[in-house]
Amino acid sequence: MKTTYIQLSLSAFLLLGIYSCKKGEATTTENYAADSTAAVSLSDSVSSVASMKVKDKQFIKTADVNMEVKDVYDATISIEKTVQDLGGFVTHSNLQSNVISQDTYNTSDNDAMLIKKYQTENTIQARVPTEKLGELLVKINDKKLFLNSRTIHAEDVTSNIKYAEMEGKRIKKTEENISQLKANKDKVKLDNNNMAEGNLQQLANMDTTDDIKYSTIDIYIKEPKLRIAEIAVTNTRNIDNQYKFNFIYDAKNAFVEGFYLIQKIAVGLITVWPLLLILAAVVYFLRKRKLTKPETTKVSE
Structure with a gap:
């Protein structure tokens, strides 16, 4: 009887342990599924690059x-x-x-x-x-x-920012060294160049800060x-057709243009009068030569 009681107790303990393990696995699975759903939803809406933050890093x-x-x-x-x-x-x-x-x-x-x-x-x-x-x-x-x-x-751009800080310190140190030199033209030139370099470095720093x-x-x-x-x-085509041709107006213009054409021809002939004179002389010479040419008589056999 005692042995049977012990066996029943062990069986109940094993069943309870198996149930607890199953319940823990189910809970873990549910949590993982929920986390996966949230991750997929976030990745669907926007890339993690847009909201990425890394300690001691500047982007x-x-x-x-x-x-x-x-x-x-x-x-x-x-x-x-x-x-x-x-x-x-x-x-x-x-x-x-x-x-x-x-x-x-x-x-x-x-x-x-x-x-x-x-x-x-x-x-x-x-x-x-x-x-x-x-x-x-x-x-x-x-x-x-x-x-x-x-x-x-x-x-x-973390390394770029560090480098800009070091450059700023270098420019500051150069300024201190230049201030210890004697005043002359070379000192003025060195100081001016160093100041210009410092201004460019400040401008680059402001641009980087703004871009970040x-x-x-x-x-x-x-x-x-x-x-x-x-x-x-x-309708522009119909309007063009209405004013495309006017007989009385075009006839009057044609008569005037014909009169101007006659004038242009007359002026053109006057312009080439030497050629006309030479042509008249040649014609006259040929006709006169033809009239004075002796007639050939036929000899009858």
């Missing part, structure tokens, strides 16, 4: 987006407003319509319709605080019909299909 981040949208104008207004709401600013926006073809169709004697087929596109360059780059990319992604390409680049603080994003958007514009215009 200059840029992005390039090429996509197709339903309406370029509406998308442009929305993107520019989003950039401003995130604390950024637009540095370039070039919205234009490329005309593929245009034809004019006459609808009446006076009216016509100009049909234009065109495609609208826009190139936008904006700058946003670097910590807002990922959020901007998510909101831009909501406007797309089709994403052609998206490039996100993070340049590690604000990320640059280039956005190219276009509409996937052609649009058609119908523009009411005047």
Whole structure:
């Protein structure tokens, strides 16, 4: 009896252990599935490069987006407003319509319709605080019909910043050394060159700081299909036909132009009078020679 009790106790303990293990495995699986879902959702919305942060590292981040949208104008207004709401600013926006073809169709004697087929596109360059780059990319992604390409680049400039600090110290040390020299032309030249180098270094530092603080994003958007514009215009062909020919007016001009032509011919003949005189003399000489030529008599046999 005691042996049976011990066996039952061991069986119950083993079943309890197996149940606990199964429950722990199920919990772990559920947590992993939830984490995987969250990771996929984040990767679908924006690349981790846009929001990447590494301790003791400084990055200059840029992005390039090429996509197709339903309406370029509406998308442009929305993107520019989003950039401003995130604390950024637009540095370039070039919205234009490329005309593929245009034809004019006459609808009446006076009216016509100009049909234009065109495609609208826009190139936008904006700058946003670097910590807002990922959020901007998510909101831009909501406007797309089709994403052609998206490039996100993070340049590690930590070593460049360290080098700039060392250069600043070197320029400062050079300034102290120059100040100890005697005043002469060479000292003025050295001091001027060192100051110019220091100014360039400060400018480079400011540019790097600004590029780290604000990320640059280039956005190219276009509409996937052609649009058609119908523009009411005047029937120019009918108007041209109305004024193309006027008999009385054209006849009068022809008579006047004929009179001017006679005058031009007369003036032209007067201009070449030496040639006419020479020609008259040649004709006169030939005719006179022909008249004075002795007649040949025929001898009869």
